[in-house]
Amino acid sequence: MKSIKKAVIPAAGLGTRFLPATKSTPKEMLPVVDKPILFYVVEEAIAAGIEDIVIIAGRQKTSIEDFFDRSYELEDTLEKTGKTDLLETINSIRNMANIISVRQKQALGLGHAVYCSKPVVGDEPFAVLLGDEIMISEKGDPTVTQQLATNYDSSGLSSVAVMPVGASQVHKYGIVKPKSGATTEHAFEVESLVEKPTAEEAPSHFALPGRYIFDAQIFEHLKNAKPGKNNEIQLTDSMNLLAQNQGLMACPFKAKRYDAGDKLGYLMANVELALKHSELKDEFRDYLKTLAGQL
Ligand code: UTP
DSSP: OOOOOEEEEEEOSOOGGGTTTTSSSOGGGSEETTEEHHHHHHHHHHHTTOOEEEEEEOTTTHHHHHHTSOOHHHHHHHHHTTOHHHHHHHHHHHHSSEEEEEEOSSOOOHHHHHHTTHHHHTTSOEEEEOTTEEEEOOTTSOOHHHHHHHHHHHHOSEEEEEEEOOGGGGGGSEEEEESSOOOSSSOEEEEEEEESOOTTTOSOSEEOOSEEEEOTTHHHHHHTOOOOGGGSOOHHHHHHHHHHHTOEEEEEOOSEEEETTSHHHHHHHHHHHHTTOTTTHHHHHHHHHHHHHHO
């Protein structure tokens, strides 16, 4: 069994839910407390032992590339002013992993974004982490990508994260149909998937929040993929073929998940992660308590 050494992070969407903030900045570069959303995603991948990270970037990709590159003037100033802690943080970003940027020339859909990584990924199994989803595990617990990699290693099948959602939420997600009875306790085999169904159409309440490990066979399905729902090349259509032909497992996971590509999810991530931040947590908690008393 090949271990997972490559990850793809799609970050080329238009971010329309976050306009006008995303007109000239990719939403993945919006800060949550003091780090861009994308940085949390990269940290999760690295904690899972990923060595090569392929970032699929779109029109505004320079800010993403610059973030993972040297910044001579900044580094020189930090060194001269003795700000060694900050200098170390800045340097460590560059040395975290091999960051490879691939351009998706047009936002044709998530399936197309993943297909753009094929020349770099080749025929290895690989992880996909959506660039606008933050997953935080408890200290000492494996990250969601690690949890999927463990399932991939034991089952030999592509493995994707699933979480239970309410009937009013299914229209926002890809929803899986289990082969047989599914619970939130154990991984289960997927029969098929439906992209953003209505509550009536939904075959279960297990939704895909954006963490996947795929066998390279997914590229064969993506190669022939046609535009589907919303006229986009949908990843779920190719996952359906993967489920039918090679097999696909759905894995409930242990972690706190924030949909940081959505305004409410973004605000929740900022508040909750600020409450964990060593420099901010005490003052911020006091502030929130005072504020809550005024509401
Ligand atoms: P989303 O559907 O959340 O992103 O895609 P979006 O299209 O930017 O969102 P809205 O609805 O317009 O606000 C999930 C992830 O897939 C990437 C996005 O950048 C996001 O991280 N994506 C999506 C691509 O890289 N390319 C695409 O063509 C579509």
